[in-house]
Amino acid sequence: NLGESLRNTLKKIAKASHIDKNLIKEIVRDIQRALLSADVNVKLVLKLTKEVERRALEEKPLAGMSGREHVIRIIYDELVGVLGGAREVSLKKHVIMMVGLYGQGKTTTIGKLSKFFSKKGLQVGVIAGDVHRPAAYEQLAQLGEQAKVPIYGEPGNKDAVSIVERGLKKMLKKDIVIIDTSGRHSLEQDLIDEMENIYKVSKADERFLVIDAAVGQQAGPQAKAFHETVHITGVIMTKLDGTAKGGGAISAVSVTKAPIVFIGIGEHMDDLEMFDPPRFISRLLG
Amino acid sequence: KKINKKKLDSVIWELEIALYESDVATSVVEEIKNKLKSEIEGVRIRRGLSLEKVITRALKNAISNVLAIDPYDFDRVIAESKRPIIMMFVGVNGTGKTTSIAKIVHRLHKNNYSCVVAACDTFRAGAIEQLQKHADKLNVKLVKQGAGADPAAIAFDAVEHARARNKDVVLIDTAGRMHSNANLMSEMAKLKRVAKPDVIIFVGDALAGNDAVEQAMKFEECVGIDAAILSKIDADAKGGAALSIAHAVGKPIMFVGVGQEYKDLQEFNPHWMLKRLFN
Ligand SMILES: Nc1nc2c(ncn2[C@@H]2O[C@H](COP(=O)(O)OP(=O)(O)OP(=O)(O)O)[C@@H](O)[C@H]2O)c(=O)[nH]1
Numbered sequence: 001n002l003g004e005s006l007r008n009t010l011k012k013i014a015k016a017s018h019i020d021k022n023l024i025k026e027i028v029r030d031i032q033r034a035l036l037s038a039d040v041n042v043k044l045v046l047k048l049t050k051e052v053e054r055r056a057l058e059e060k061p062l063a064g065m066s067g068r069e070h071v072i073r074i075i076y077d078e079l080v081g082v083l084g085g086a087r088e089v090s091l092k093k094h095v096i097m098m099v100g101l102y103g104q105g106k107t108t109t110i111g112k113l114s115k116f117f118s119k120k121g122l123q124v125g126v127i128a129g130d131v132h133r134p135a136a137y138e139q140l141a142q143l144g145e146q147a148k149v150p151i152y153g154e155p156g157n158k159d160a161v162s163i164v165e166r167g168l169k170k171m172l173k174k175d176i177v178i179i180d181t182s183g184r185h186s187l188e189q190d191l192i193d194e195m196e197n198i199y200k201v202s203k204a205d206e207r208f209l210v211i212d213a214a215v216g217q218q219a220g221p222q223a224k225a226f227h228e229t230v231h232i233t234g235v236i237m238t239k240l241d242g243t244a245k246g247g248g249a250i251s252a253v254s255v256t257k258a259p260i261v262f263i264g265i266g267e268h269m270d271d272l273e274m275f276d277p278p279r280f281i282s283r284l285l286g
Numbered sequence: 287k288k289i290n291k292k293k294l295d296s297v298i299w300e301l302e303i304a305l306y307e308s309d310v311a312t313s314v315v316e317e318i319k320n321k322l323k324s325e326i327e328g329v330r331i332r333r334g335l336s337l338e339k340v341i342t343r344a345l346k347n348a349i350s351n352v353l354a355i356d357p358y359d360f361d362r363v364i365a366e367s368k369r370p371i372i373m374m375f376v377g378v379n380g381t382g383k384t385t386s387i388a389k390i391v392h393r394l395h396k397n398n399y400s401c402v403v404a405a406c407d408t409f410r411a412g413a414i415e416q417l418q419k420h421a422d423k424l425n426v427k428l429v430k431q432g433a434g435a436d437p438a439a440i441a442f443d444a445v446e447h448a449r450a451r452n453k454d455v456v457l458i459d460t461a462g463r464m465h466s467n468a469n470l471m472s473e474m475a476k477l478k479r480v481a482k483p484d485v486i487i488f489v490g491d492a493l494a495g496n497d498a499v500e501q502a503m504k505f506e507e508c509v510g511i512d513a514a515i516l517s518k519i520d521a522d523a524k525g526g527a528a529l530s531i532a533h534a535v536g537k538p539i540m541f542v543g544v545g546q547e548y549k550d551l552q553e554f555n556p557h558w559m560l561k562r563l564f565n
């Protein structure tokens with residue numbers, strides 16, 4: 001268990017009277033393994049640990065801080081530096097567009113967000129912009145019923161852009177409009193074009209990238225592709241109720257510079273939480 | 287000439303990075319690496335061969351051994367099994383279970399087998415409707431009840447239906463579930479007890495990184511996996527999860543999903559996988 005090996009190396013540092021080069025090399029290797037096991041992007045892991053190594057050797061521990069606390073503080077600092085802390089979601093009138101790879105939890109998260117905003121006293125409307133997945137409209141309609149929020153959709157119509165256009169006109173009075181889009185990946189040019197057209201026609205104020213905590217090395221490259229097309233403004237990491245560490249989120253944030261807005265911790269409508277960086281990082285490092 | 291330890295370590299580190307970038311789990315990379323090191327240490331290299339070539343070849347062999355577990359001959363299993371053959375599809379949320387079932391029905395129909403599908407995901411919004419849409423397109427019988435109904439009862443009905451009408455294959459779709467959720471895992475174990483499947487297929491996401499190991503191990507522990515399907519390889523995923531799963535539970539990958547259409551199901555080929563992992 002890698003969290004354990006990292007803790008053991010940190011114990012060695014605690015016992016050492018000063019931090020020597022070899023001990024640092026050893027801890028860097030352990031941090032690399034911990035981050036790689038958490039699915040953080042390989043290039044990012046190498047870059048982060050190089051920086052941790054440099055700082056551990058060059059910086060003096062703060063007064064009263066042990067060598068071990070010094071190194072932990074640096075690792076933590078570097079990770080928070082990438083994550084950039086959490087951000088609040090706006091409660092003003094705005095349009096949100098949800099994008100992401102297949103099966104990440106976009107549609108389910110829309111159900112959760114609808115309930116979240118409704119509880120704040122806001123009027124919410126949802127547009128069923130996924131014209132590809134069988135019964136995508138039906139799935140959203142059922143979630144809308146649970147959240148007591150209207151869904152605009154045109155089952156059978158394969159033109160997502162026209163549905164979004166008409167949906168937005170119908171929902172002008174809503175405070176929050178959320179647009180569901182189909183899963184897609186960067187190699188499907190026609191779907192990337194569709195996503196870009198939905199963005200252009202909706203002028204969505206927020207473009208949230210929904211990403212599954214279990215996604216591995218593809219998190220970075222895919223996030224980059226989505227970012228290049230619609231400029232991501234926030235990341236939602238789902239399925240953190242499983243065992244995945246969510247390192248893909250770190251890669252996605254570092255590539256889009258968009259902070260994590262929410263995390264999904266289950267399949268029910270209430271399973272949505274604000275992102276808490278310290279908790280996330282300590283779980284990541286095991 | 288004898289192998290220089292420092293050079294060996296640096297060549298192995300380069301190969302390690304390649305495997306990590308292909309989503310092979312760290313625990314699997316560690317085991318393969320240690321096995322490799324113990325085989326290589328003290329070995330002498332023939333003149334004219336570079337250290338890189340020798341190590342890369344040894345690594346590829348180590349990986350082929352993991353991947354080439356008794357391959358699962360799906361067509362043969364279907365042809366030779368008693369009737370109806372009952373297949374149950376399991377896995378965590380969103381990995382492609384429902385879509386994979388549709389692809390397999392399509393393949394079975396092309397080979398002139400008759401099928402019955404059981405809609406045993408009675409929890410998720412739109413799950414039954416999604417399967418009904420596929421069933422209508424494929425012209426296959428879907429056994430279903432309302433949302434919230436008992437999955438075990440539906441599976442039982444589907445098997446009875448298949449027996450009565452001499453159908454060849456029963457395919458049971460189950461709800462996605464987290465392997466860390468004890469209640470859902472025991473619900474799945476109960477479904478297995480009632481439906482008595484002949485084959486249990488784990489559907490994993492090729493986009494998954496290290497968690498693929500944990501998922502496969504927990505599902506193997508709970509109900510036992512006969513073979514796996516790895517979906518979404520077309521999302522440019524290298525699919526190292528295939529290696530992680532095969533290594534973790536010693537079960538074969540029988541198909542990979544390469545798209546959302548019914549035709550997008552390919553037989554798993556270890557050589558093809560090896561090329562992907564190293565490019
Ligand atoms: N355990 C758990 N399951 C989740 C979470 N979020 C979504 N899911 C489940 O993940 C599966 C996929 O969710 P969807 O909302 O259909 O995903 P999607 O991104 O809309 O999928 P596509 O539209 O096909 O790309 C469903 O079984 C959801 O119930 C979460 O935070 N935890």
Ligand SMILES: Nc1nc2c(ncn2[C@@H]2O[C@H](COP(=O)(O)OP(=O)(O)OP(=O)(O)O)[C@@H](O)[C@H]2O)c(=O)[nH]1
Binds near residue numbers: 378386519
């Ligand atoms: N690109 C691609 N997409 C796939 C593949 N297999 C499934 N999908 C997509 O992944 C999404 C989820 O597929 P489902 O079949 O609903 O997954 P599931 O495992 O049944 O999901 P739950 O029942 O919610 O746990 C859908 O949008 C599918 O079209 C594949 O091989 N390639």
Ligand SMILES: [Mg+2]
Binds near residue numbers: 130133136181182
């Ligand atoms: Mg969806």
Ligand SMILES: [Mg+2]
Binds near residue numbers: 384407461
């Ligand atoms: Mg399903």
